[in-house]
Amino acid sequence: MLTTGSPTDVEGWTVVAPVAVVTDSTADLPRDLVESIGLRVVPLSVTFGDRSYMSGVDLQPEDFYAKLASIPRMPTTSQPSPAWFEEAYADCADDGHRTIVSVHCSAALSGTVSLARDRAKRADLEVEVLDTGLVGGSLGLAALAAHRTAERGGSVAEVIAAAQAVRNRSIGLLVVDTLEHLHRGGRLTGAQKLVGNALKVKPLLHLTDGRVEVREKTRTWTRAMDRCVELVAEVADGAPVDVAVVHALAPERADELYKRLQDRVEVAEHLRALIGPIVGTHVGPGAIGVAAMPVRQR
Numbered sequence: 550m551l552t553t554g555s556p557t558d559v560e561g562w563t564v565v566a567p568v569a570v571v572t573d574s575t576a577d578l579p580r581d582l583v584e585s586i587g588l589r590v591v592p593l594s595v596t597f598g599d600r601s602y603m604s605g606v607d608l609q610p611e612d613f614y615a616k617l618a619s620i621p622r623m624p625t626t627s628q629p630s631p632a633w634f635e636e637a638y639a640d641c642a643d644d645g646h647r648t649i650v651s652v653h654c655s656a657a658l659s660g661t662v663s664l665a666r667d668r669a670k671r672a673d674l675e676v677e678v679l680d681t682g683l684v685g686g687s688l689g690l691a692a693l694a695a696h697r698t699a700e701r702g703g704s705v706a707e708v709i710a711a712a713q714a715v716r717n718r719s720i721g722l723l724v725v726d727t728l729e730h731l732h733r734g735g736r737l738t739g740a741q742k743l744v745g746n747a748l749k750v751k752p753l754l755h756l757t758d759g760r761v762e763v764r765e766k767t768r769t770w771t772r773a774m775d776r777c778v779e780l781v782a783e784v785a786d787g788a789p790v791d792v793a794v795v796h797a798l799a800p801e802r803a804d805e806l807y808k809r810l811q812d813r814v815e816v817a818e819h820l821r822a823l824i825g826p827i828v829g830t831h832v833g834p835g836a837i838g839v840a841a842m843p844v845r846q847r
Contacts, residue, residue: 568699568708569646571637572692573629573661574604575654575684577795577825588696589640591633593661595826597624603633604826613826614798614834626827628660634668642673649676650699650708652692654684655759677705679712682759685828686793686840687721689820694842719842720784722764723754724773726835753777770802774837778809781841788843789817797824797836806837817844 572578574592583590592603595613597620602608608616617624634651641649651669656662662680669676681691691712698711750766751773767773781790792810796803803821810816824836832838 565645566699566702567647568703568705569641569644569649570692570696570699570708571634571641571649571651572688572695573653574825575659575661575827576689576692577685577822577828578689578692579820579822580605580609582820586696586700588692589637591629591637591661591665593626593629593659593827595624595626595830598622601627602826603630608826610823610825610829613829617829617834624826624830626830628664631664631668634665635671638668638672638674638676647674648705649674650695650705650712651676651678652681652688652695652712653679654688655682655756656680657682657759658684658761675705677709679709680759681712681716683716683721683756685721685723685824686795686820686822686838687715687719687756689793689822690719690791690840690842691715693820715842718784719840720780721755721838721840722777722780723832723836723838724751724767724770724777725754725832727833728752753780774802774806774809777806777839778813781810781839782813784841785814785843788845789815790841790843791818791820792816793820793822793840795822795824795838795840797829797832798834799837802835802837806839810839810841814841 571589571591574590592606594601594603597616638649651665653661653665662678665678669678681688683691694715695708695712699708750768751770752763753765753773753776754761755764765776767776794803794807
């Protein structure tokens with residue numbers, strides 16, 4: 550399991566790290582991990598009909614997929630309420646942190662970064678907002694890297710650099726059962742959807758300039774997993790990797806993907822997570838994904 554540092558106890562006193570990290574719920578980090586390391590997560594919302602829920606607060610991933618299966622109309626997603634940023638930033642100030650690095654999903658996919666920057670101007674401490682250009686497991690790795698660096702006493706520049714290293718050196722891939730959800734949610738063009746569905750392919754998706762794009766087209770789940778592993782191995786280039794494997798109600802596929810990864814690369818630390826309501830709305834049930842970051846030093 551991926552781990553982070555923790556505040557240091559010195560002769561009975563807890564030393565609070567000067568920098569705190571805040572992220573958002575599109576990072577799809579497991580709740581028990583978030584709670585154990587004290588990472589603050591601002592929730593985006595998902596709406597079914599006339600009722601809205603906060604991802605990870607009053608709607609957990611398991612409950613989200615049950616609702617998705619029982620309601621014919623596709624839900625919609627939206628950025629966090631401003632109050633959640635205000636509360637997160639105020640909590641950091643109350644806990645004694647001097648600065649915040651707010652690490653968020655791609656601005657090309659959500660208004661979360663813009664809202665974070667607006668609320669940062671009103672915070673009682675300095676807030677640096679980072680548009681990672683990432684989402685899902687890749688954002689999770691970036692947030693954890695930033696949090697780990699902060700808890701070790703890293704400076705603002707070092708914390709930002711840790712998150713940016715994940716953006717620049719990692720790989721994130723997603724395979725979906727159908728492109729319908731991504732198209733209806735505005736994350737893929739109609740032409741991309743038509744080509745994918747007409748050919749009955751299992752497309753490998755990735756982020757380019759913060760936007761979802763089809764990287765390759767494969768015919769079967771087996772070939773899609775093989776290509777995921779091959780591409781992760783290329784990025785690893787012989788180094789150990791931190792790996793996040795995520796899935797949308799597809800645990801067997803996730804297990805198989807992780808097993809193949811272990812057979813091909815040295816896994817330093819791993820994270821396993823169920824894709825949450827926000828990303829799950831756009832990828833649909835059955836999807837699996839992997840994010841991998843080469844680890845050359847800690």
